[in-house]
Amino acid sequence: MSSSTRTKREGLAVRAMIGLALVFMFAPVLTMIVFSFNDPGGRFNYELGTFSLDAWRAPFAVPQLGVAIRNSLIVAAASALLAALLGTPVGFALGRRKFIGRGAVSGLTFIPLATPEVVLGAGMLILFVATATIPVLKTLTGGLFYPLGFPSVIAAHTTLGLSFVIINVRARVIGAGVTLEQAARDLGASGFTAFRTIWLPIILPGILSGALLTFAISLDDFVLTNFTAGGTTMFPTWLYGLMRRELPPQIAVVGTLIFLVSLGLVALSAKLSGRQPA
Amino acid sequence: MVSLTKTAGARSSGARAGWPEMLPTLAWLVALLVLPLVYILRMSFSADPFALTATGWSLANYADSIPFYWNNLLNSVLIGLSATILAFAIAMPVAYGISFYGGRWKAVLLFAFFAPFLTSYLIRIVAWQTLLGANGPLFAPLHAATGLEVRVLGTPFAVVAGLTYQLVPFVLLPLYTAFNRIDRTLCAAADDLYSGRCGARGAMIGGAAGLAIGLLLAAVFFGAGGLAAPGPMLFVLAAALAGAMVGGTMTERFALIVFPLSRNGFIAAAVLSFIPALGDYVNAALLGDIRTQMLGNVIQAKFLVELDYAGAAALSASLLVAAMLLLTLLLRLIRGTELLDVV
Numbered sequence: 001m002s003s004s005t006r007t008k009r010e011g012l013a014v015r016a017m018i019g020l021a022l023v024f025m026f027a028p029v030l031t032m033i034v035f036s037f038n039d040p041g042g043r044f045n046y047e048l049g050t051f052s053l054d055a056w057r058a059p060f061a062v063p064q065l066g067v068a069i070r071n072s073l074i075v076a077a078a079s080a081l082l083a084a085l086l087g088t089p090v091g092f093a094l095g096r097r098k099f100i101g102r103g104a105v106s107g108l109t110f111i112p113l114a115t116p117e118v119v120l121g122a123g124m125l126i127l128f129v130a131t132a133t134i135p136v137l138k139t140l141t142g143g144l145f146y147p148l149g150f151p152s153v154i155a156a157h158t159t160l161g162l163s164f165v166i167i168n169v170r171a172r173v174i175g176a177g178v179t180l181e182q183a184a185r186d187l188g189a190s191g192f193t194a195f196r197t198i199w200l201p202i203i204l205p206g207i208l209s210g211a212l213l214t215f216a217i218s219l220d221d222f223v224l225t226n227f228t229a230g231g232t233t234m235f236p237t238w239l240y241g242l243m244r245r246e247l248p249p250q251i252a253v254v255g256t257l258i259f260l261v262s263l264g265l266v267a268l269s270a271k272l273s274g275r276q277p278a
Numbered sequence: 279m280v281s282l283t284k285t286a287g288a289r290s291s292g293a294r295a296g297w298p299e300m301l302p303t304l305a306w307l308v309a310l311l312v313l314p315l316v317y318i319l320r321m322s323f324s325a326d327p328f329a330l331t332a333t334g335w336s337l338a339n340y341a342d343s344i345p346f347y348w349n350n351l352l353n354s355v356l357i358g359l360s361a362t363i364l365a366f367a368i369a370m371p372v373a374y375g376i377s378f379y380g381g382r383w384k385a386v387l388l389f390a391f392f393a394p395f396l397t398s399y400l401i402r403i404v405a406w407q408t409l410l411g412a413n414g415p416l417f418a419p420l421h422a423a424t425g426l427e428v429r430v431l432g433t434p435f436a437v438v439a440g441l442t443y444q445l446v447p448f449v450l451l452p453l454y455t456a457f458n459r460i461d462r463t464l465c466a467a468a469d470d471l472y473s474g475r476c477g478a479r480g481a482m483i484g485g486a487a488g489l490a491i492g493l494l495l496a497a498v499f500f501g502a503g504g505l506a507a508p509g510p511m512l513f514v515l516a517a518a519l520a521g522a523m524v525g526g527t528m529t530e531r532f533a534l535i536v537f538p539l540s541r542n543g544f545i546a547a548a549v550l551s552f553i554p555a556l557g558d559y560v561n562a563a564l565l566g567d568i569r570t571q572m573l574g575n576v577i578q579a580k581f582l583v584e585l586d587y588a589g590a591a592a593l594s595a596s597l598l599v600a601a602m603l604l605l606t607l608l609l610r611l612i613r614g615t616e617l618l619d620v621v
Contacts (some may be wrong), residue, residue: 009561016386021369021446027409028402028405031405035408090300090304106350111307112311118577118597120315122318122594123315125581125582126317129330134331141467159306162303221399222400233396240560243404259396271509
């Protein structure tokens with residue numbers, strides 16, 4: 001058997017695997033879409049009943065659902081903005097220069113990826129509680145983070161998203177622009193002008209995709225939200241509570257809507273950064 | 279002369295670390311990333327279990343909680359490990375296939391594996407609840423057609439399935455990146471040198487791996503005590519056979535070139551999948567039953583319901599230390615590259 005038929009067979013085998021894996025990946029998504037058109041006849045949308053467009057006609061007809069989504073969107077937007085602002089300088093420095101302490105800074109960035117989220121969320125929770133019970137911390141924070149609410153959950157989501165902004169910006173900087181910057185400086189450009197005209201266009205796609213990723217992660221996140229949102233009605237934690245009593249088809253509708261909007265955002269971000277998605 | 283000094287000036291400013299710009303971010307990361315973890319460690323030694331602030335020093339939290347929740351700890355490790363292995367089994371051929379046979383569909387195919395994650399995390403788990411339910415779209419027709427009663431929801435199998443699903447992209451991305459970096463001329467050279475299939479040796483190694491994985495999965499799915507029944511034994515045998523088949527027919531190109539050259543990708547994938555798996559609790563809460571509860575479930579309940587901060591902190595600290603040990607061990611294996619390059 002020649003080596004080319006062997007590669008052909010291997011190609012066939014891996015293509016079959018990809019096909020099977022895609023079925024596995026999309027089975028829950030298809031289930032969600034199908035069940036958004038379902039009238040289960042009871043309080044729980046787990047079994048197929050009759051076809052119905054009712055949930056699509058009134059997607060927000062569940063009490064508190066609109067509030068939960070609005071709050072989650074506010075938190076996601078605020079976290080994305082904060083993460084972009086805070087993450088950019090570090091990603092830029094990590095990508096451009098070797099300096100003493102660089103390893104420590106990049107290690108700091110790695111922590112959220114290497115810590116079980118439940119531990120991080122728990123740590124944030126008891127720290128936020130401590131800002132109310134320990135006098136020094138209370139004066140320092142002005143009681144902003146306790147009782148838990150928007151500030152605490154935004155702080156938590158920003159921290160998670162920061163790493164992704166840093167990684168994205170860093171990746172754009174590596175190997176780019178240093179000689180251009182030196183040329184600009186040689187021609188008399190100030191440090192700020194050189195940054196604005198040379199670096200900003202290079203790193204902007206990295207900042208945007210990092211911010212979009214933070215937005216998506218924040219919207220999606222259950223664990224940190226569970227620990228840091230307190231009584232604030234956030235979509236994932238609200239849904240978790242609701243599921244004990246009922247699961248209306250509207251949830252599947254909202255899931256489908258989030259899916260479609262996110263697809264649009266990804267397409268937009270791919271267009272912005274001028275390359276293929278992922 | 280003037281231009282020379284200017285160049286020198288530009289260079290020295292280029293070599294400046296830029297600490298002032300980084301300071302707010304670093305302060306943020308220390309306050310909200312390092313401090314919480316340090317405070318968890320401190321809280322775990324607190325003397326008063328139900329105080330909201332750490333007071334005094336004691337080892338009682340560890341002595342009380344770890345033996346008591348030993349089964350949950352074991353569940354975290356075994357279920358987490360099973361899901362990680364299955365996620366590798368799915369993502370490895372996919373990453374290899376997309377990277378080597380994807381052609382101009384590479385980006386689209388890769389994206390297709392991430393698209394399902396654009397819905398909400400919780401809604402994905404709800405979809406799994408629906409799919410695996412006894413009266414759901416899979417098993418209700420099966421029951422109607424054959425009379426077979428299948429119970430999957432509320433078993434370890436459902437938890438592993440849900441967790442595996444969640445881990446696939448974390449394994450896929452580092453592997454794909456690593457495979458893509460491999461010099462294709464090496465593979466062409468291997469083909470020229472008549473590289474073939476792994477044959478008997480591959481079958482032996484694959485069979486041994488399949489046996490080990492089959493034993494682990496059987497222990498998780500059927501319980502360590504129930505291994506001796508015919509069903510579980512058949513399952514282990516099938517796993518070993520499948521391993522031998524895959525090992526025997528695997529191309530030498532993959533086993534001898536692609537695999538060794540992408541070691542760092544495999545390590546990154548292991549870190550990025552096993553650590554979230556260790557701490558997960560939502561899959562166990564919604565897809566499992568009381569016997570499949572993981573350490574994360576206990577930690578969550580103690581922090582948010584029972585308000586036993588010190589006991590919960592001791593369990594969290596144990597989980598954190600386990601994750602850190604594993605991380606150090608795995609990162610020891612990565613040499614010559616920086617952490618972030620691999621991710």
